[in-house]
Amino acid sequence: xxxxxxxxxxxxxxxxxxxxxxxxxxxxIGIETPEGDQIIIDGxxxxxxxxxxxxxxxxxxxxxxxxxxxxxxxxxxxxxVPFFVPGTEVDIxxxxxxxxxxxxxxxxxxxxxxxxxxxxxxxxxxxxRYHHLTEKQPISVGSAIVTPILLNHxxxxxxxxxxxxxxxxxxxxxxxxxxxxxxxxxxxYAEYEMLIQxxxxxxxxxxDACDLVIADTQYTPAEYPQKRGxxxxxxxxxxALAKAARIKTLVMTHHDPLRTDAQLDALAQxxxxxxxxxxxxxxxxxIEGTTYQL
Amino acid sequence: MPIDQKKLTRTVETLPAFPExxxxxxxxxxxxxxxxxxxxxxxxHDPVLTMRxxxxxxxxxxxxSREVTSVNxxxxxxxxxxxxxxxxxxxxxxxxxxxxxxxxxxxNLWHHSLRVGVLARxxxxxxxxxxxxxxxHFVGGLLHDIGKLLIAHTFPDDYRALLTAMETAQTDPQxxxxxxxxxxxxxxxxRVAEHWKLPLELQHCIRYHHCDEAEVLREHPITLAVxxxxxxxxxSEDTRIAIYLPEVVRDWLGTEPEQLLTQLxxxxxxxxxxxxxxxxx
Numbered sequence: 093x094x095x096x097x098x099x100x101x102x103x104x105x106x107x108x109x110x111x112x113x114x115x116x117x118x119x120x121i122g123i124e125t126p127e128g129d130q131i132i133i134d135g136x137x138x139x140x141x142x143x144x145x146x147x148x149x150x151x152x153x154x155x156x157x158x159x160x161x162x163x164x165x166x167x168x169x170x171x172x173v174p175f176f177v178p179g180t181e182v183d184i185x186x187x188x189x190x191x192x193x194x195x196x197x198x199x200x201x202x203x204x205x206x207x208x209x210x211x212x213x214x215x216x217x218x219x220x221r222y223h224h225l226t227e228k229q230p231i232s233v234g235s236a237i238v239t240p241i242l243l244n245h246x247x248x249x250x251x252x253x254x255x256x257x258x259x260x261x262x263x264x265x266x267x268x269x270x271x272x273x274x275x276x277x278x279x280x281y282a283e284y285e286m287l288i289q290x291x292x293x294x295x296x297x298x299x300d301a302c303d304l305v306i307a308d309t310q311y312t313p314a315e316y317p318q319k320r321g322x323x324x325x326x327x328x329x330x331x332a333l334a335k336a337a338r339i340k341t342l343v344m345t346h347h348d349p350l351r352t353d354a355q356l357d358a359l360a361q362x363x364x365x366x367x368x369x370x371x372x373x374x375x376x377x378x379i380e381g382t383t384y385q386l
Numbered sequence: 387m388p389i390d391q392k393k394l395t396r397t398v399e400t401l402p403a404f405p406e407x408x409x410x411x412x413x414x415x416x417x418x419x420x421x422x423x424x425x426x427x428x429x430x431h432d433p434v435l436t437m438r439x440x441x442x443x444x445x446x447x448x449x450x451s452r453e454v455t456s457v458n459x460x461x462x463x464x465x466x467x468x469x470x471x472x473x474x475x476x477x478x479x480x481x482x483x484x485x486x487x488x489x490x491x492x493x494n495l496w497h498h499s500l501r502v503g504v505l506a507r508x509x510x511x512x513x514x515x516x517x518x519x520x521x522x523h524f525v526g527g528l529l530h531d532i533g534k535l536l537i538a539h540t541f542p543d544d545y546r547a548l549l550t551a552m553e554t555a556q557t558d559p560q561x562x563x564x565x566x567x568x569x570x571x572x573x574x575x576x577r578v579a580e581h582w583k584l585p586l587e588l589q590h591c592i593r594y595h596h597c598d599e600a601e602v603l604r605e606h607p608i609t610l611a612v613x614x615x616x617x618x619x620x621x622s623e624d625t626r627i628a629i630y631l632p633e634v635v636r637d638w639l640g641t642e643p644e645q646l647l648t649q650l651x652x653x654x655x656x657x658x659x660x661x662x663x664x665x666x667x
């Protein structure tokens with residue numbers, strides 16, 4: 093399968109001269125199987141150009157998986173042109189919001205109400221079907237199988253594993269590995285630590301020996317302590333994940349909007365110089381427009 | 387015929403305690419950066435709340451692939467923020483009986499109570515009340531009509547007769563309550579609050595939320611806020627009701643009620659949020 097990055101930025105799009113190399117669009121990944129099945133993960137602003145590309149071959153038929161519904165993962169959806177074209181078939185998958193008890197359609201339709209956007213969701217010409225996911229329940233899309241796993245973030249966030257012709261790709265969505273909320277001297281510390289370990293092992297088994305993992309790596313180790321609990325990973329957490337799950341290539345994404353190309357270049361270099369990298373993993377920073385062939 | 391005061395007292399005395407955890411969770415989560423550790427502790431110290439949270443997490447809404455068996459487990463699995471939101475809803479539902487034989491629409495009453503809670507908090511904020519005191523304004527609004535629930539629950543026949551009489555009566559509901567039941571819902575509610583040992587200002591605000599006397603209303607500012615919020619809530623719920631605000635409430639608000647409703651920070655959407663919490667069962 094071919095995996096193309098259409099948006100690698102976290103939080104908010106940042107166009108401009110400082111983000112030309114790594115790109116300023118928010119999260120969107122396009123996956124194409126050898127049979128031509130189209131899978132999209134997330135509808136950040138990167139989905140606009142993916143939509144234009146898909147329209148080169150009509151009618152467009154695709155499956156769109158939403159990791160979670162924070163702005164930077166859905167804000168491009170109103171500008172996904174295939175939605176407006178009759179004959180387009182889209183299956184949208186994601187989580188039901190159990191706190192607000194809102195289904196996916198309502199959440200996505202809300203951002204297309206008249207006060208935000210001139211065309212309402214119900215006026216789109218495409219044939220759109222919505223599906224709520226259950227964790228670990230695989231979904232078939234042509235020759236690929238997509239399996240969701242819940243990963244810690246302030247809202248329910250699904251990571252997706254895509255398996256196609258024996259190759260495995262995984263995207264974390266926004267993910268901060270759980271941390272111990274107790275102090276080492278608290279009675280509950282050990283039990284909590286054990287539960288964290290369980291969750292980590294479960295995740296490592298789920299993505300064991302994946303060919304390619306794209307992981308939320310918004311922060312540097314120095315920044316992370318101030319951002320703990322915000323729901324994003326750091327260089328350290330992504331390296332640990334690669335180590336635990338024997339990942340072949342780990343691509344660090346969800347770049348902080350403040351990060352310039354020059355800073356990302358310097359950080360990429362810093363990471364290569366670390367002495368604690370697992371020998372079996374290749375690490376790189378996500379660059380908008382890059383395609384990985386598995 | 388007035389209701390049996392002894393039976394009323396007995397019912398109040400045998401009511402389960404007001405969940406302390408609900409109070410604690412409301413005040414803990416008033417801060418954006420509330421400590422996850424403390425939150426888990428509050429939930430875990432209340433077995434009923436723990437059960438409710440776990441039941442919600444394991445419900446079909448979440449679509450989890452395996453059963454979550456402890457609060458800590460739930461935090462790791464679905465995140466502290468989600469658990470925080472569930473705990474707020476779970477701690478408030480179940481505080482009061484949901485069913486009664488008197489034909490009182492408890493769902494409507496809950497929604498009204500939530501609206502008053504949300505408005506009382508927003509009005510207080512607007513009037514410059516300190517952030518730490520806002521929580522009690524919300525709770526005061528939420529519980530102001532609790533007496534109605536208790537009467538409907540304990541004396542369903544009497545309460546049904548009252549509801550029927552209200553439809554055609556020319557007198558105000560409080561006078562009708564006094565004539566038919568021998569007591570008002572505000573007074574019954576205040577006794578419940580006393581039994582729950584709620585703060586004095588909350589007891590006061592439940593007892594006097596229909597009162598017009600300036601001195602009584604001024605005694606505890608929460609009473610002013612809840613009294614104003616109650617009348618404004620009726621205004622948003624049914625525009626046919628002519629809104630009467632005592633002079634002292636009008637002074638406190640500082641402006642016309644219709645004007646004020648448009649100045650507040652979208653109370654309707656705040657209310658919808660609160661409803662979505664409380665409706666989760």
